Amino acid sequence: QKEVEQDPGPLSVPEGAIVSLNCTYSNSAFQYFMWYRQYSRKGPELLMYTYSSGNKEDGRFTAQVDKSSKYISLFIRDSQPSDSATYLCAMSEYFTDKLIFGTGTRLQVFP
Amino acid sequence: DAGVTQSPTHLIKTRGQQVTLRCSPKSGHDTVSWYQQALGQGPQFIFQYYEEEERQRGNFPDRFSGHQFPNYSSELNVNALLLGDSALYLCASSLSDWNTGELFFGEGSRLTVL
Numbered sequence: 242q243k244e245v246e247q248d249p250g251p252l253s254v255p256e257g258a259i260v261s262l263n264c265t266y267s268n269s270a271f272q273y274f275m276w277y278r279q280y281s282r283k284g285p286e287l288l289m290y291t292y293s294s295g296n297k298e299d300g301r302f303t304a305q306v307d308k309s310s311k312y313i314s315l316f317i318r319d320s321q322p323s324d325s326a327t328y329l330c331a332m333s334e335y336f337t338d339k340l341i342f343g344t345g346t347r348l349q350v351f352p
Numbered sequence: 353d354a355g356v357t358q359s360p361t362h363l364i365k366t367r368g369q370q371v372t373l374r375c376s377p378k379s380g381h382d383t384v385s386w387y388q389q390a391l392g393q394g395p396q397f398i399f400q401y402y403e404e405e406e407r408q409r410g411n412f413p414d415r416f417s418g419h420q421f422p423n424y425s426s427e428l429n430v431n432a433l434l435l436g437d438s439a440l441y442l443c444a445s446s447l448s449d450w451n452t453g454e455l456f457f458g459e460g461s462r463l464t465v466l
Contacts, residue, residue, distance in 0.1 A: 245394075247394070249392070275455075277457075282459075282462075283459055283460075284356070284442055284457035284458050284459045284460050285395065285442070285457045286457070287454065287455065287456070290454075329394050329395075331394075339385075339397045339400065339408050339410070340387075340395070340397065340455065341397070342394030342395050342396070343394050344392070344393055344394045345392075345393075345394050
């Protein structure tokens with residue numbers, strides 16, 4: 242079993258839809274949770290960062306962490322074709338750069 | 353302000369050869385990490401360098417080695433290349449007192465082993 246599980250998709254939604262992306266994990270020591278966006282042939286770009294449990298909102302993006310269920314989510318409101326990319330969840334233990342990534346979910350937003 | 357830069361962007365090698373990949377961190381960053389991303393997979397941690405020393409290492413064989421220079425730039429070396437080493441190699445930089453999630457990635461070096 243992988244430490245971090247993520248549905249690879251692809252997920253195809255119409256423009257304006259609300260998108261929900263999710264990851265589950267098994268290591269209860271994880272405290273830092275991130276979402277990265279990766280366009281084709283590019284490096285990952287940090288979207289959201291959350292420490293421990295709770296919600297965090299940034300524009301159209303909301304990240305949720307439920308440590309009791311070992312489950313994290315990223316919501317994208319009013320999705321746009323420019324949101325079409327692969328979304329990677331990543332997590333780490335306290336104060337370390339060693340990130341454990343999910344496999345990524347490929348999202349396609351069509352006009 | 354230049355972000356993380358990597359070179360070369362693409363390269364092709366044959367089995368058994370050796371390869372060196374290079375990375376310049378984002379200005380002001382002193383810590384460099386390397387990740388391997390196979391096609392359709394998430395990045396996997398190879399190792400991290402700080403103060404010219406390997407600080408952490410992932411589950412990669414000794415064929416993978418690295419170096420950090422006094423100007424914080426870094427190299428990743430892979431010896432005795434295998435077909436399975438074909439992947440996108442990502443360099444990421446951060447500050448040593450990382451606690452904000454700010455890990456910046458470069459565009460990667462795409463290695464093809466034939």
